[in-house]
Structure formats: structure tokens, C-alpha cells
Amino acid sequence: MSKDKLTEYRSKRDTAASGEPAGRRGKKDGGDLFVVQRHDASTLHFDFRLEVGGVLVSWSVPKGPSLDPRDKRLAVRTEDHPVDYAGFEGRIGEGYGKGTVVVWDTGTYRNLTGVSSDEPVAMAKAVEDGHLTVWLDGEKLSGAFSLTRTGTGRQEKWILVKKDDDGADRRAKPARTKPESVLSGHVNEDFE
Structure with a gap:
């Protein structure tokens, strides 16, 4: 793997044409930000x-x-994205990813991977190993979620599952019923 984790991101884009952030890395030891973009x-x-x-x-x-x-x-x-992509909303011009983007949800997360064992698993190791559990504190998403890799190859396939906790709601369908950005109130169609 390249030392620069953003090599693939940059190779797929002409950020001057697309309007996307050019790519600023955050702290190497990482933060606790999560974002879901529609x-x-x-x-x-x-x-x-x-x-x-x-x-x-x-x-x-x-x-x-x-x-x-x-x-x-x-x-x-x-591909990994730069940290400054977390606040990106707007229209991606011609090329890779062409379309519109809004920040559907954002907040902080806590790593729960291996917390019940003697040695908690660091996030980078959890991603590498193919299983992680996080607690999300967002506006639309809250509680524990797990991601588990089910297949490798050109594109790794994973499964995202909500844990059964206080944030669980079997009737709510926020991905369908709440399309607006938590930052701006915009919906994707506002950028067409």
C-alpha cells in the first residue's frame, strides 16, 4: 500500500473540475469524526x-x-477520502462520481471493537481485519453499528448492521424519509 493513503482518491479526480476538496489529511492518530453523504x-x-x-x-x-x-x-x-471531504456538499462535475452530494448525517464515533476483551482493537487494525463496531453520535444515526467484510477482490464487500440498542427503530426509514442535509437543509436536487 502506498504511504499516501489519498493516492487513489487523487488519481480518480480532477478536483479543479469536480469542485471536490483536493485532499487534506488529518492527524495521523486520527480523530473521531463520522459522516454519511447522500x-x-x-x-x-x-x-x-x-x-x-x-x-x-x-x-x-x-x-x-x-x-x-x-x-x-x-x-x-x-477509496479513502481526505478529512476535509466531510463537509463537502454540491455538484461534482464531469468525471468520476459525477452527481450531487449532501451531508446526510455527521457526528462523532467511538470505537467499540474488542472493547469487552483485554486488548481493544485499534480502528486501523479493525478495518484491516475486516470487522469493526462503532458507536455513532449523529443527528439521524445513533447507537452501535457493525461493519463486517464478507468478500475481497477488486471491490471489498462488507455488511453494515445496526445493533439492537436504544438507537434501534424497526419502523424508522431515515434513508428514504429524511433526504435533507444536516448541515445546510439542502437536498440533492438543490444542486442540479
Whole structure:
């Protein structure tokens, strides 16, 4: 793997044309930011991102996160994104990812991976190992969520699942009923 975790991100974009952030890394030891962006590109999907090791480790979730613990959501691992991407909203111009983006949810997370054992697992190691659990404190998402890798290859496939806790709600469908940005109140169509 390249020492620069943003090499793949930069290679796929002409940020001058797309309007996306050029790519600032955060602190190497990482922060605790999470963001979910609603991205209306060739297909509508949600980009689930966790700040790990100075970048936003990212998954594309076609149906969006669910608050129902019975739902298993496909999450396809994508390239790491720069930390300053977390606040990006607007229209991505021609090229890779063309479409509109809003910040559907954001907040902080806590690593719960291996917390019950003698040696908690660091986030970077959890991603590498293919299983992590985090507690999200967002406006639309709260409580524990797990991501588990189910397949490798050109695109790693993972499953995103809400844990059955106080943040669980089997009736709520926020990915369908709450399309607006938590930062600006905009919806994707506002940027078309």
C-alpha cells in the first residue's frame, strides 16, 4: 500500500473540475469524526465514512444505513477520502462520481471493537481485519453499528448492521424519509 493513503482518491479526480476538496489529511492518530453523504451519481447511494489514521475510510451503501437491526446493508469499500471531504456538499462535475452530494448525517464515533476483551482493537487494525463496531453520535444515526467484510477482490464487500440498542427503530426509514442535509437543509436536487 502506498504511504499516501489519498493516492487513489487523487488519481480518480480532477478536483479543479469536480469542485471536490483536493485532499487534506488529518492527524495521523486520527480523530473521531463520522459522516454519511447522500450521493446521487449514476445511482443514488450513501457514502459511510469514518475518520481513521488521518483519512476518511469509506464504504458505499446503496440502500443507506438502517436503524432496524434485522436489516443487513451491503457496503462496498471505496477509496479513502481526505478529512476535509466531510463537509463537502454540491455538484461534482464531469468525471468520476459525477452527481450531487449532501451531508446526510455527521457526528462523532467511538470505537467499540474488542472493547469487552483485554486488548481493544485499534480502528486501523479493525478495518484491516475486516470487522469493526462503532458507536455513532449523529443527528439521524445513533447507537452501535457493525461493519463486517464478507468478500475481497477488486471491490471489498462488507455488511453494515445496526445493533439492537436504544438507537434501534424497526419502523424508522431515515434513508428514504429524511433526504435533507444536516448541515445546510439542502437536498440533492438543490444542486442540479
